[in-house]
Amino acid sequence: MELFKYMESADYEQIVLCQDKNSGLKAIIAIHDTTLGPALGGTRMWTYASEEDALEDALRLAKGMTYKNAAAGLNLGGGKTVIIGNPKTDKNDEMFRAFGRFIEGLNGRYITAEDVGTTEEDMDLIHLETNYVTGVSAEFGSSGNPSPITAYGIYVGMKAAAKEAFGTDSLEGKVIAVQGVGNVAYTLCKHLHEEGAKLIVTDINKESVQRAVDDFGAKAVGIDEIYSQEADIFAPCALGAVINDETIPQLKAKVIAGSANNQLKDPAHGDKIHELGIVYAPDYVINSGGVINVADELDGYNRERAIKRVEGIYGTIEKIFAISKRDGIPTYVAADRLAEERIARVAKTRSTFLQNEKSVLSKR
Numbered sequence: 168m169e170l171f172k173y174m175e176s177a178d179y180e181q182i183v184l185c186q187d188k189n190s191g192l193k194a195i196i197a198i199h200d201t202t203l204g205p206a207l208g209g210t211r212m213w214t215y216a217s218e219e220d221a222l223e224d225a226l227r228l229a230k231g232m233t234y235k236n237a238a239a240g241l242n243l244g245g246g247k248t249v250i251i252g253n254p255k256t257d258k259n260d261e262m263f264r265a266f267g268r269f270i271e272g273l274n275g276r277y278i279t280a281e282d283v284g285t286t287e288e289d290m291d292l293i294h295l296e297t298n299y300v301t302g303v304s305a306e307f308g309s310s311g312n313p314s315p316i317t318a319y320g321i322y323v324g325m326k327a328a329a330k331e332a333f334g335t336d337s338l339e340g341k342v343i344a345v346q347g348v349g350n351v352a353y354t355l356c357k358h359l360h361e362e363g364a365k366l367i368v369t370d371i372n373k374e375s376v377q378r379a380v381d382d383f384g385a386k387a388v389g390i391d392e393i394y395s396q397e398a399d400i401f402a403p404c405a406l407g408a409v410i411n412d413e414t415i416p417q418l419k420a421k422v423i424a425g426s427a428n429n430q431l432k433d434p435a436h437g438d439k440i441h442e443l444g445i446v447y448a449p450d451y452v453i454n455s456g457g458v459i460n461v462a463d464e465l466d467g468y469n470r471e472r473a474i475k476r477v478e479g480i481y482g483t484i485e486k487i488f489a490i491s492k493r494d495g496i497p498t499y500v501a502a503d504r505l506a507e508e509r510i511a512r513v514a515k516t517r518s519t520f521l522q523n524e525k526s527v528l529s530k531r
Contacts, residue, residue: 168219168222168223170182173226174226177199177226177230178199178200179197179198179199179200179226179229179230180198180199180200180201181196181197181198181276182195182196182197182198182222182225182226183195183196183197183198183269183273185265185266185269187261187262187265187266189261189265190259190261190262190264190265191252191257191259191262192250192262192265192266193218193250193251193252194210194248194249194250194251194266194269195221195222195225195248195249195251196225196246196247196248196269196270196273196277197222197225197226197228197229197246197247197248198229198244198245198246198276198277199226199229199230199232199233199244199245199246200230200233200244200245200510201244201276202244202510202513202514203236203237203241203242203243203244203509203510203513204241204242204243204244205243205244205275205276205277205278205299206229206232206233206243206244206245206246206276206277206278207232207236207241207243207244207245207246207277207278207279207280207301207458207461207462208228208229208232208245208246208247208248208277208278208279208280208282209247209248209279209280209281209282209283209285209302210247210248210249210250210266210279210280210281210282210285210289210293211224211228211247211248211249211250211282211283211284211285212249212250212252212253212254212257212258212282212283212284212285213249213250213251213252213254213283213284214251214252214253215249215251218251221249221251222249224249225247225248225249228247228249229245229246229247230245231245231247231451232244232245232246232247232458233245233506233510234451234502234503234506234507235451235452235455235458235506236458236462237505237506237507237509237510238449238451238452238455238483238487238502238505238506238509239452239455239458239459239462239479239480239483240476240479240483240509241458241459241462243278243462246277246278247282248266248277248279250262250266250284250285254284254285258289260292263289263292263293264292264293264295264296266293267292267293267294267295267296267297267300268296268297270293270296270297270299270300271296271297271299273299275299277299278299278300278301278465279293279299279300279301280300280301280302280458280461281302287302287303287304287309288304290302290303290304291303291304291307294307301461301462301464301465302461302464309464309468310460310461310463310464310468310470310473312350313456313457313460313461314350314351314354314457315354316456316457316459316460316473316474316477317351317426317454317456317457317460318351318352318353318354318355318357318358318426318456319354319358319456319474319477320453320454320455320456320457320459320477320480321351321355321402321404321424321425321426321453321454321456322355322358322359323456323477323478323480323481324424324448324452324453324480324481324483324484325338325343325359325400325402325422325424325448325453326338326481327448327480327481327482327484327485327488328400328422328423328424328446328447328448328453328484329341329399329400329422329424330485331422331446331484331485331488332399332421332422332446333399333421337362338359338362338363338364338400339362339363339364340363340364340365341364341365341399341400342364342365342366342367342396342397342398342399342400343359343364343365343366343367343398343399343400343401343402344367344368344393344394344396344398344400344401344402344420345359345366345367345368345369345379345385345402345404345425346369346370346393346401346402346403346404346405346409346425346427347369347370347403347404347405347406347427348368348369348370348372348375348376348378348379348404349370349372349375349404349405351404351426352402352404352405352425352426353375353378353379355402355404355426356368356379356382356383356385357382357383359383360382360383360384365386366379366383366384366385366386367385367386367387367388367393367396367398368380368385368386368387368388369387369388369389369390369392369393370390370405371390371405394414394417394418395417395418395419396419396420397419398419398420399420399421399422400420400421400422400423400424401418401420401422401423401424401425402423402424402425402426403423403425403426403427403430404425404426404427405427406427407427407428407429407430408429408430408431408432409427409430409432410423410430410431410432410436410437410440410447411432411436412432412436415436415439415440415443418440418445420445421444421445421446422445422446422447422448423440423445423446423447423448424446424447424448424453425450425453425454426450426453426454427450427454428450428451428454429450430450431450431499434499434500437497437498437499437500438497440497441491441496441497441498446488446498447497447498447499448484448487448498449487449498449499449501449502451502452480452483452484452487452502453480453484455480456477456480459473459476459477459479459480460473460477463476483505486505487501487502487505488501490504490505
């Protein structure tokens with residue numbers, strides 16, 4: 168990899184390599200953009216095939232967080248950490264304490280949180296060394312399990328997408344095919360059931376499916392049958408890349424709105440569903456309830472305030488649809504444009520006051 172060329176391609180700001188021989192820590196912190204504020208992004212622990220794979224993942228995820236935070240209206244930039252190692256066998260207390268000291272050394276440029284392969288307990292260990300961490304235990308003022316808040320954000324965003332497709336945001340009587348019934352999707356199904364929606368569900372975990380059938384009267388179908396259901400809305404809430412050449416011809420739904428990350432296998436599939444007139448709620452916008460919730464911890468967590476901010480996803484989705492129409496572009500491109508336009512506006516504003524900001528900081 169030509170590192171600086173890669174960084175220049177998307178204007179990354181900084182990469183920090185963290186090594187602690189005693190604990191076995193090998194971590195990469197990628198900071199993409201801090202125009203809007205300090206970079207917020209979780210710490211992922213994974214058994215990468217190579218150090219280059221780990222670096223590419225950190226860079227890709229950091230950029231994604233810039234767009235996610237900007238589109239969510241947060242005054243936060245984008246960053247991400249990957250720790251190379253097996254989260255089941257390689258963890259130890261000293262590793263996360265050492266990592267916390269590296270974060271502290273960045274003096275607030277980067278704030279971390281829980282991600283794939285890390286836990287609330289890991290965040291508590293980081294918190295022993297730095298305050299630049301969210302998602303810690305309740306005793307430290309955490310917001311707790313983010314799944315219910317994330318699910319509520321999906322529900323709110325789905326209503327906005329339904330309004331665009333059907334002229335009303337009421338989901339009563341709508342048939343919704345939910346792919347995956349994990350923690351987030353189960354709570355989403357609860358909201359949908361309470362509004363009177365009819366649910367079709369699938370999951371590789373039969374117990375999760377049965378729970379939805381028992382609790383919400385959902386209809387269960389096979390893993391590969393979910394795409395072709397006679398549904399108004401398709402909610403991908405499991406794996407990514409499920410909108411692809413094989414599944415698009417099967418879809419009968421007029422709306423795609425769900426919690427899964429990276430739902431489009433590649434941009435061409437976003438173009439295709441746009442051409443077909445399917446209303447797509449971009450994944451990183453509709454599933455931003457979790458990051459909005461943990462970001463509220465930075466102000467001293469207030470659940471009512473956090474929920475109100477999550478409800479703003481409705482308006483954000485509406486803005487994306489408006490940009491899509493304004494510029495004649497698919498909604499996945501419109502979401503990026505919304506984020507980019509916000510960053511550009513703030514960048515221009517801040518350049519006016521940069522010297523004042525420096526002088527104020529120097530007096531603290």
